[in-house]
Amino acid sequence: MPPEPDNIPDAGQAEEIAELVAKTPDTLPLKRPATPVFVPATLPDEPVEAPENGAALENPPVERPISVPQAESVPSQAVSVVAPVAPEPVSPPAVEFSPPPHQTFRASLTLELRCATPDASIRYALGAADVGEDGTLYDPAAKILLTQSTGIAARAWVNGESGPLALAHFEISQPQWEKKEPLDQSDATPHEISDQRALEGPWKLAAASVRGKLHAHRGGWREDAFAHDLAPAADGTYAIVVVSDGAGSAPLSRVGSNLLCRETLAHLRDALTQSAPLSTDAQELRERDLPLLRVVLVEAARHALQKLNEEAAKRARPLSDFASTLLILVRREWNGQQLCAALQAGDGAIALWNDDNTLTLLGMADHGENSGETRFITTVGMEAELPSRVRFSIRPNLHAVAAMTDGVADDYFPEATRLNQLFGAVLPLVENGDAPGAALLRWIQYEKKGSSDDRALTLCWRDDAAPQPETVTEETSDGHA
Amino acid sequence: MTSQLISWKVRDLMTFPFLSQLGITFALSAAAMSDIPPPETAATEVAAPENSSSDGGAPELDASMRRLPVYLVLDCSGSMTGEPIEAVRQGMKTLLSELKSDPQALETVWMSVITFDSGANQVMPLTELLMVKEPSFEARGTTALGAALRLLLDQINQEVRKTTSTQKGDWKPLIFLMTDGEPTDQWEDAADAVKAARVGNFIACAAGSQANEATLKRMTDVVVRLNDLQPDALKQFFKWVSASVATTSMNIAKSDAPVGLPALPPEIVIVP
Numbered sequence: 001m002p003p004e005p006d007n008i009p010d011a012g013q014a015e016e017i018a019e020l021v022a023k024t025p026d027t028l029p030l031k032r033p034a035t036p037v038f039v040p041a042t043l044p045d046e047p048v049e050a051p052e053n054g055a056a057l058e059n060p061p062v063e064r065p066i067s068v069p070q071a072e073s074v075p076s077q078a079v080s081v082v083a084p085v086a087p088e089p090v091s092p093p094a095v096e097f098s099p100p101p102h103q104t105f106r107a108s109l110t111l112e113l114r115c116a117t118p119d120a121s122i123r124y125a126l127g128a129a130d131v132g133e134d135g136t137l138y139d140p141a142a143k144i145l146l147t148q149s150t151g152i153a154a155r156a157w158v159n160g161e162s163g164p165l166a167l168a169h170f171e172i173s174q175p176q177w178e179k180k181e182p183l184d185q186s187d188a189t190p191h192e193i194s195d196q197r198a199l200e201g202p203w204k205l206a207a208a209s210v211r212g213k214l215h216a217h218r219g220g221w222r223e224d225a226f227a228h229d230l231a232p233a234a235d236g237t238y239a240i241v242v243v244s245d246g247a248g249s250a251p252l253s254r255v256g257s258n259l260l261c262r263e264t265l266a267h268l269r270d271a272l273t274q275s276a277p278l279s280t281d282a283q284e285l286r287e288r289d290l291p292l293l294r295v296v297l298v299e300a301a302r303h304a305l306q307k308l309n310e311e312a313a314k315r316a317r318p319l320s321d322f323a324s325t326l327l328i329l330v331r332r333e334w335n336g337q338q339l340c341a342a343l344q345a346g347d348g349a350i351a352l353w354n355d356d357n358t359l360t361l362l363g364m365a366d367h368g369e370n371s372g373e374t375r376f377i378t379t380v381g382m383e384a385e386l387p388s389r390v391r392f393s394i395r396p397n398l399h400a401v402a403a404m405t406d407g408v409a410d411d412y413f414p415e416a417t418r419l420n421q422l423f424g425a426v427l428p429l430v431e432n433g434d435a436p437g438a439a440l441l442r443w444i445q446y447e448k449k450g451s452s453d454d455r456a457l458t459l460c461w462r463d464d465a466a467p468q469p470e471t472v473t474e475e476t477s478d479g480h481a
Numbered sequence: 482m483t484s485q486l487i488s489w490k491v492r493d494l495m496t497f498p499f500l501s502q503l504g505i506t507f508a509l510s511a512a513a514m515s516d517i518p519p520p521e522t523a524a525t526e527v528a529a530p531e532n533s534s535s536d537g538g539a540p541e542l543d544a545s546m547r548r549l550p551v552y553l554v555l556d557c558s559g560s561m562t563g564e565p566i567e568a569v570r571q572g573m574k575t576l577l578s579e580l581k582s583d584p585q586a587l588e589t590v591w592m593s594v595i596t597f598d599s600g601a602n603q604v605m606p607l608t609e610l611l612m613v614k615e616p617s618f619e620a621r622g623t624t625a626l627g628a629a630l631r632l633l634l635d636q637i638n639q640e641v642r643k644t645t646s647t648q649k650g651d652w653k654p655l656i657f658l659m660t661d662g663e664p665t666d667q668w669e670d671a672a673d674a675v676k677a678a679r680v681g682n683f684i685a686c687a688a689g690s691q692a693n694e695a696t697l698k699r700m701t702d703v704v705v706r707l708n709d710l711q712p713d714a715l716k717q718f719f720k721w722v723s724a725s726v727a728t729t730s731m732n733i734a735k736s737d738a739p740v741g742l743p744a745l746p747p748e749i750v751i752v753p
Binding site: 106145 | 543583
């Protein structure tokens with residue numbers, strides 16, 4: 001091993017130390033911060049009793065303990081300040097900090113305190129200018145975990161005799177998420193989009209999608225997409241929403257998700273606009289019209305998948321490069337109720353929110369045993385399953401419907417019991433403002449630890465303040481004459 | 482298609498008596514579930530999903546929180562005495578400081594360390610990266626690889642969460658095992674059990690000339706060789722582990738493809 005650098009502080013270090021000492025009383029709080037910044041593995045013990053006599057005489061000469069070998073990358077360096085008062089002969093030397101505090105640490109730091117006298121007990125205090133015998137006893141097995149910048153004062157004790165004060169300040173900073181532009185500028189998609197529009201009758205729509213912080217940090221593209229439109233049929237208007245989430249592992253999934261949304265919407269708009277009127281008879285609706293509607297949804301998904309196959313062939317890339325989920329939601333009025341039809345392939349959620357604040361999940365999410373295991377519209381075997389994935393709901397009291405990718409839905413897992421929170425949060429935003437799209441875009445950028453995926457959320461709601469197309473006749477039972 | 486759950490509220494049944502005989506599939510109504518919160522709670526909810534991050538102590542686990550569990554299984558037998566075990570200590574420091582400068586790793590990685598000598602010991606249970614303290618290692622004893630594998634399997638079963646109806650599952654664990662010698666205990670059945678369980682992405686490293694690659698091949702298909710136990714080689718190994726964890730945490734976006742690992746430094750060769 002190369003010779004160790006001398007431990008005697010050079011002129012620069014001495015200056016730094018002097019500066020630290022000069023600053024200490026002003027800059028370091030004397031009390032501990034309210035939030036815990038360290039986690040000792042054990043509670044501070046009672047002060048260790050000094051051994052009865054004799055022990056001090058056996059004090060070995062000051063030497064480095066064998067268990068602390070010198071490592072090249074982390075030199076153990078004294079950053080202590082020797083107190084002006086000359087120490088008693090038996091008092092231990094200053095406590096050393098490992099690693100030394102001459103750098104900025106990231107996120108958190110395991111700090112070791114060492115004293116050249118092996119059986120010295122070390123006490124320390126965080127954010128203090130000095131430490132006495134009431135300080136926290138240092139446990140070498142547990143070490144100290146610092147999770148924010150702090151000053152630390154430490155002394156060693158042998159037989160009730162304290163060594164000189166060692167003071168240090170450890171600077172800890174959090175690594176920051178960055179926002180980078182993708183190097184590959186082909187098939188560019190905006191990093192965030194929002195939209196809003198009036199739908200049929202009192203219904204309105206707002207939608208937003210943002211690039212997740214992980215894609216931003218890596219300089220990737222947003223891979224979520226959505227599309228929406230109205231299909232005016234002879235007997236009523238269908239509102240269509242399509243949402244898609246491109247697989248993170250698929251290099252062209254942003255192309256896949258956008259193409260799927262566009263093509264599904266185009267097919268549905270034509271098919272539904274030309275669709276035969278729905279029967280007002282419940283049985284006929286069940287036996288004739290809903291099965292037809294199911295076929296329309298499945299055909300739209302198949303059409304989009306076919307277009308995606310063509311795109312893959314045109315680019316000479318495998319279909320898996322475009323892997324994406326597909327969520328379709330179609331809604332219209334029927335006999336004064338709201339009829340919803342949904343088709344979901346892959347994860348995400350389609351949810352209905354009722355006037356009595358109850359929730360109905362209309363989608364069929366694919367959750368694997370481990371996170372990240374899901375299926376896509378492009379997954380082998382999915383096409384054959386599509387008919388069995390269509391869901392219907394007819395509700396007299398529908399207030400809002402939402403279709404979203406897992407970047408949002410996962411944050412509300414389990415959806416059946418927590419998506420009510422989402423409606424509770426976003427409905428007041430879109431219902432009470434002039435710019436619901438912008439409001440939704442602001443909201444969808446919420447910060448949540450561990451939630452770094454792209455997000456897309458479409459929301460349709462019944463605006464009771466809007467003029468009603470037809471009045472529902474109701475018996476008034478209250479006393480107004 | 483005929484086995485779908487059909488449930489809705491009584492009012493719906495009264496409004497649409499025909500629904501109950503409907504031949505096609507219907508929505509699963511959350512309102513019919515027993516654990517739906519009372520409606521009043523919805524009005525007072527916060528504007529963003531709850532974030533039950535740690536404020537210093539043991540964090541309360543969020544049902545929607547997904548973690549990337551990383552298990553390090555390290556040989557601390559007597560043959561590691563001296564420079565090798567010191568290199569492992571330094572390697573651990575490097576690994577932690579590199580991962581802690583990565584915001585994605587900080588939000589997703591949870592780490593556990595299992596060491597083995599004459600027995601196996603989980604010196605650090607699965608812990609959020611921010612709260613990970615450098616564990617202490619001492620080299621001593623023999624090479625109880627079998628005990629280490631059994632403990633690994635037990636701890637993964639206990640600590641790694643599967644997706645259930647109320648809990649989001651963790652990402653597939655990433656496991657790094659390093660050993661420098663032949664096992665001295667009953668290890669074959671444990672190796673077979675680990676391989677059969679397909680617990681995650683398992684990378685085994687044969688370090689130095691005494692380690693047997695065939696032994697490691699019995700527990701996982703991914704085996705690498707570290708040519709010697711010199712500090713430089715071990716340092717490269719830990720740097721590569723760090724890069725692998727960072728890469729995995731970046732690529733956990735949903736996928737049906739296996740995790741790709743970063744390129745190996747010259748000190749490490751892949752065992753075919």
